[in-house]
Amino acid sequence: MRPLTKILVASIGVAFVAVHWSTVTFDPETLQGARVLVTGASTGIGEQMAYHYARFGAQLVITARREKVLQQVVEKCLSLGAQKALYIAGDMATESDPDKVVEFTLEKLGGLDYLVLNHIGPTPFSVWKGDIEHTRWLMKVNFFSYVQMAWKALPSLEQSKGSLVIVSSFVGKVAGPLTAPYTATKSALNGFFGSLQHELAMKNSNVSLSICTLGLIDTETAMEKIKGIVNNVPAAPASEAALNIIKTGATRQAELYYPYNTYIITLIKDWNPAVTNYLIRRTYNYNP
């Protein structure tokens, strides 16, 4: 075996061990009564996270724009065992709603142990044709509101030795086609919160910060978007993705890669960008 291949194989082995190890020590009891805010929880991965937290007996606030759907999710959370489940409707594209949602949570739960930032605004899955307004809007929803909510919640998380959990994407690490504005927002999240991770560690903050890198997950929105365009990429189950995010936050891990192959592709991308780019483009059924 050539030295570079040896290094690659060894890295993959270490990656597997590291990623598996990160979930080993999860104790569900730690979430009993935990005060949790989950954004983008009316559907998809956020909704699944709400149900898991509910089963663990957490006190929950969920948010998204659609009030009626949030109401149904809250009812299900209560039936699953949540100690408390409340919702507040909010549009993360506005200046005031990110603060309003955190304030509501702090008031209703008397503090915060987990802030899970997960929402994303709808965006086309298509070639970028110069829509600057949409890109600006998406940055507000997917990036600026995360920064605003994190800042608002940090004092409370500091007090409770809490956790900030950022749901990001594989495309924030390795860019793919047809999602330029979305990719930009996820890269911005990785950059901003990667920097904040250093700062929290350097000042011995009580707050843990987890950045979660997800590959393709079988939510309705994602499946609808990629239909007929992305080939041969298996989608991982949303409920399992949600559980892995929760475990990552609860065990105060800095990173999650789910499914695990996202970590391997991220490693290979730096080792051999040309091959990775070729393989990525091959999965797209796109003829200009």
Ligand SMILES: NC(=O)c1ccc[n+]([C@@H]2O[C@H](COP(=O)([O-])OP(=O)(O)OC[C@H]3O[C@@H](n4cnc5c(N)ncnc54)[C@H](OP(=O)(O)O)[C@@H]3O)[C@@H](O)[C@H]2O)c1
């Ligand atoms: N699914 C995947 O394949 C995949 C892959 C990688 C990363 N991820 C990441 O995983 C997270 C969840 O993805 P998902 O597939 O579960 O998304 P999703 O099903 O599209 O859900 C998005 C959530 O965000 C809310 N939302 C949309 N616009 C909003 C706004 N302006 N203000 C407030 N809330 C808003 C939606 O509810 P309302 O419409 O009611 O507002 C919904 O609850 C995202 O951060 C995404 O980037 C997903």
